[in-house]
Structure formats: C-alpha cells, structure tokens
Amino acid sequence: MSAETIEQRIQRAQALRLKRMIWGFANHGCTALAVAGLYMGGFLPLAPMMVFFASSILIGTLQVLILQFGINLRFRDPSMTMAQIVWPVLPSLYAMFFVALPQGRILFLLLAAGGLMFGTLALNRRQMLTIAWFFWLGYLGLVLLLTWKKPDHVYWPLEAVTLFAYGSVLSIIAYLGSFISHLRQELGARNRELKHANLELVELATRDPLTSLPNRRTVMEQFEREVARSDRQSAGPKALGISVLDIDHFKRINDTYGHQAGDEILRKVSRTIEAAIRKGDYIGRIGGEEFLIIFPETTPDMTVPAAERIRRAVEALRFDALPEGYQVTVSQGVALHHAGEPLESTFKRADEALYQAKNSGRNQVLAA
Known part of the structure; x- marks a missing residue:
C-alpha cells in the first residue's frame, strides 16, 4: 500500500475540522432555539432576534469559507478552536441585552458554558481559562450596560449570585476541560509511539537486519x-x-x-x-x-x-x-x-x- 501523501493528510484533517465545526453549529443551534422560544414567549423583540440569526449565519458562513478555501492552514491553530467558541457568543450577548427577564439570560449562560467544552478537543489550560474569563467579563459588561441603559431590567442581588456561580462553573469547566485535553494529547503521543514500535516489530519480523531485504x-x-x-x-x-x-x-x-x-x-x-x-x-x-x-x-x-x-x-x-x-x-x-x-x-x-x-x-x- 502506498504511503499517504501530504495532500491526502491535509484533506483528511480538513474533513475532521469541518465535522467538528458542524458539531459547534449544532451547539449554537440550541442557542438559536432558545432565542426563538424567548421571542415566541414575548421576552425578546423581533428585531434583536433577526439580528441574532443574521449575524449567526454570517459568522458560520465565514468560518466554513475560511475552511473550504484553506485559509485556516495559515493560522497557528488551523482548527480555529478558540474562534469557533468565542465568535458565536457575540450575537448571544447582543440578544441578551434585549431580554426582559434575568432568568431568560441564564439560558444563554448555560449554552455558552456547553460551548466551552469544545475546547477539550484542542486547547490547553491557559486558552480554556482565557475563554472562560472572556465569557464572564462579557456577561459582567452586559449587566453593567443594562444597569446604565435599562436599570429596571437588572436586579443586582440576583445578578451578583449569577456572576459568582457562572464564574465558578466556567472555572471548573476550564480546568476539567484542559485536563481532558492534556490526557487526549498524551494518549495521542503514546498511540504514535506504539504505532512506531509496532512498525519496528514488523520490520524486525519481516526484514533481514543486515541487508534490509525481506527475510x-x-x-x-x-x-x-x-x-x-x-x-x-x-x-x-x-x-x-x-x-x-x-x-x-x-x-x-x-x-x-x-x-x-x-x-x-x-x-x-x-x-x-x-x-x-x-x-x-x-x-x-x-x-x-x-x-x-x-x-x-x-x-x-x-x-x-x-x-x-x-x-x-x-x-x-x-x-x-x-x-x-x-x-x-x-x-x-x-x-x-x-x-x-x-x-x-x-x-x-x-x-x-x-x-x-x-x-x-x-x-x-x-x-x-
């Protein structure tokens, strides 16, 4: 069997990245369902909902195009893991600004925490904590903006507890996720070592060590x-x-x-x-x-x-x-x-x- 070419390896890696991207879209699809539910329940106006869907489609299309044209291969992380986790949060923050009830905003927080778990596929602890802090500071900024613009939509005792709980959950997810990511990397390295050792055993079993010819x-x-x-x-x-x-x-x-x-x-x-x-x-x-x-x-x-x-x-x-x-x-x-x-x-x-x-x-x- 001929060895796999570099182009074939790149195509296989790109196909896997596209599959992971689709998983991310599925997670964001859950957020979209929550947005639609808030609109139908009368907790979110039509215009913010339309902006959310339009911006989400735009961001998703841009990610797919970057992958399809191979632009991602020029990046330090061709999988664009951090970008895929962070970018979909921006439309969610915008929609949360228009949600009337604090309980409605908690839905977004839960779904964003689930999105952070995708970091276990590739990110280290520093990167996972960076995203966790971005989520937490994003929500803190949203609450402060609401306090300034719509003070009647903010109940600070509840928001303080929410911020504390959200920060704790994000930190736990970041630490556990980075631990899982580290285990995956170690397992991958050991699998590569095992594959190399198996190839050496096959070589020893089938080849003459002096001439390298079949024995x-x-x-x-x-x-x-x-x-x-x-x-x-x-x-x-x-x-x-x-x-x-x-x-x-x-x-x-x-x-x-x-x-x-x-x-x-x-x-x-x-x-x-x-x-x-x-x-x-x-x-x-x-x-x-x-x-x-x-x-x-x-x-x-x-x-x-x-x-x-x-x-x-x-x-x-x-x-x-x-x-x-x-x-x-x-x-x-x-x-x-x-x-x-x-x-x-x-x-x-x-x-x-x-x-x-x-x-x-x-x-x-x-x-x-």
Missing part, C-alpha cells in the same frame, strides 16, 4: 502467493520464474578479509540486485549469502537474461574492503514454475541448477 520467511510467503496466483491464471505465454542466487567463495572472503568485508559485500550486492530487477519483481535473503529472486509474469526467454543482467551488475562492483581488482561474482539457478507444481519442487529445481552452476565454474546462470 527467508517473508520472501517464501511471497513466493507462495505468486505460485497460487500463477496457478489460478489460464495457460499463456507468461509464467512465474525464480532465481536462487549465491555469492561465489563467500566463506573464503569472510575468512580472508573478515566479516566486515563480508557484511559490506552482502549490503552492496543486495542494493545492486534491487536496482537491477523490475518493479514488480521481488528479492529476499534466504540464507547467509543466498538470495531468492521472484520474477512474476515472465517468459522463458526473459528470465535467464534478467538473471544474467544481475550477474553482470554484481561482477562490475568494487569493494573498499577488498584488494583492488578483486571481483565478487554470483552464481544463479533459474527455474520456471509449472502449473500445479508444488512450490518446493520449483525451488528444488532452481536450487539444483544453482549447484550445477557452481560446480561448472561459478559466475554463471544456469536454467533448470
């Missing part, structure tokens, strides 16, 4: 899948081919020049083979200096030349750990899988061809 179990599983796929296909000119490759005189190189030289040879030969095979071909290390190369969708007149191309590429290599002019060569046994033939039989024929190549002088490709 014996992995390449044989791939061989088994290719055999099954080949057997399912109808008879045709193309078949499944394999090559069992062995580095010539590798033990002698190790004994003479040391294991460090041997490791360099294994790594460099591995990279060379990977570069020489086709995109759909597959290679794995199946033993000390032995490799299995799988050629899917190949023909008899293509398999041996492909193996020969690998042989020549390795023969042309030079190694810092070896004397100048020393050539490292490989021998290969090539076999085509016959329909219905057991996997072990195909591999055995290629392996026998390899030993014939080694007994015939090495540095050559022989077909079974």
Whole structure:
C-alpha cells in the first residue's frame, strides 16, 4: 500500500475540522432555539432576534469559507478552536441585552458554558481559562450596560449570585476541560509511539537486519502467493520464474578479509540486485549469502537474461574492503514454475541448477 501523501493528510484533517465545526453549529443551534422560544414567549423583540440569526449565519458562513478555501492552514491553530467558541457568543450577548427577564439570560449562560467544552478537543489550560474569563467579563459588561441603559431590567442581588456561580462553573469547566485535553494529547503521543514500535516489530519480523531485504520467511510467503496466483491464471505465454542466487567463495572472503568485508559485500550486492530487477519483481535473503529472486509474469526467454543482467551488475562492483581488482561474482539457478507444481519442487529445481552452476565454474546462470 502506498504511503499517504501530504495532500491526502491535509484533506483528511480538513474533513475532521469541518465535522467538528458542524458539531459547534449544532451547539449554537440550541442557542438559536432558545432565542426563538424567548421571542415566541414575548421576552425578546423581533428585531434583536433577526439580528441574532443574521449575524449567526454570517459568522458560520465565514468560518466554513475560511475552511473550504484553506485559509485556516495559515493560522497557528488551523482548527480555529478558540474562534469557533468565542465568535458565536457575540450575537448571544447582543440578544441578551434585549431580554426582559434575568432568568431568560441564564439560558444563554448555560449554552455558552456547553460551548466551552469544545475546547477539550484542542486547547490547553491557559486558552480554556482565557475563554472562560472572556465569557464572564462579557456577561459582567452586559449587566453593567443594562444597569446604565435599562436599570429596571437588572436586579443586582440576583445578578451578583449569577456572576459568582457562572464564574465558578466556567472555572471548573476550564480546568476539567484542559485536563481532558492534556490526557487526549498524551494518549495521542503514546498511540504514535506504539504505532512506531509496532512498525519496528514488523520490520524486525519481516526484514533481514543486515541487508534490509525481506527475510527467508517473508520472501517464501511471497513466493507462495505468486505460485497460487500463477496457478489460478489460464495457460499463456507468461509464467512465474525464480532465481536462487549465491555469492561465489563467500566463506573464503569472510575468512580472508573478515566479516566486515563480508557484511559490506552482502549490503552492496543486495542494493545492486534491487536496482537491477523490475518493479514488480521481488528479492529476499534466504540464507547467509543466498538470495531468492521472484520474477512474476515472465517468459522463458526473459528470465535467464534478467538473471544474467544481475550477474553482470554484481561482477562490475568494487569493494573498499577488498584488494583492488578483486571481483565478487554470483552464481544463479533459474527455474520456471509449472502449473500445479508444488512450490518446493520449483525451488528444488532452481536450487539444483544453482549447484550445477557452481560446480561448472561459478559466475554463471544456469536454467533448470
């Protein structure tokens, strides 16, 4: 499976932000229902209600456009969490100014406190407290303005208790919300660490640590899948081919020049083979200096030349750990899988061809 591109990650993140924004609209929709209820109950005039709905629609449309055009990606917080919590409060403060009864204004306070909970998705404690203080000071400013403009709408003993209770509730929500947000961030970090650890375990279980090639179990599983796929296909000119490759005189190189030289040879030969095979071909290390190369969708007149191309590429290599002019060569046994033939039989024929190549002088490709 191909890795997710940056553009795909951005699109996925934007889709999640839009979903969260819709949740915020749903919360503000509850406030809109409360406004409509106050109007129908005779506690709010028509004009303030219309201003509330118009400004709410304008703010919501602006947020969606910012998201749709990707303008939010330029912000420090692309999710615009604080803005989504704070902006809808402004029309509510305006509507509250025209509510005749103090009890009616309490509805807005409750709904605004619920909106603050959206901060648990992304905000830290300082940001949550900032919003809480904005809400509290906004309501305090509203009460002071009402005291100046409409003193008959304010009953200060009740408002003082309301301000105290509202400040307490907002503080509790801010602290608990920031605690939940911190837990979410820690959980996300641990999940990323766990995912990374799982990837490392998969790498250790499926890859040869020296060459980074698939190990014996992995390449044989791939061989088994290719055999099954080949057997399912109808008879045709193309078949499944394999090559069992062995580095010539590798033990002698190790004994003479040391294991460090041997490791360099294994790594460099591995990279060379990977570069020489086709995109759909597959290679794995199946033993000390032995490799299995799988050629899917190949023909008899293509398999041996492909193996020969690998042989020549390795023969042309030079190694810092070896004397100048020393050539490292490989021998290969090539076999085509016959329909219905057991996997072990195909591999055995290629392996026998390899030993014939080694007994015939090495540095050559022989077909079974």
